Amino acid sequence: MKEDFGFTHLSAGDLLREEQKLGGSNAQLIDMYIKDGKLVPSELIVKLIRKEFLKNDMKGKYLLDGFPRNEENLKGWND
Secondary structure, eight states: OHHHHOEEEEEHHHHHHHHHHHOHHHHHHHHHHHHTTOOOOHHHHHHHHHHHHHHTTTOSEEEEESOOOSHHHHHHHHO
């Protein structure tokens, strides 16, 4: 889809791992959830996705990989 239709691929997992590498409070929060075997809060994932969208001035087509994973993620996205 990326090559044939021009979508930008965004992986929720890749975004979370990149944020972990940056350190800071978000990295600590992500580490805590992953160590506990829980899903990272939707608000944080949506924030990271939005940051990527803003890098391209909210233009283009995106393929979101690994998000939403559940109803709570969908609600967080819609909010």
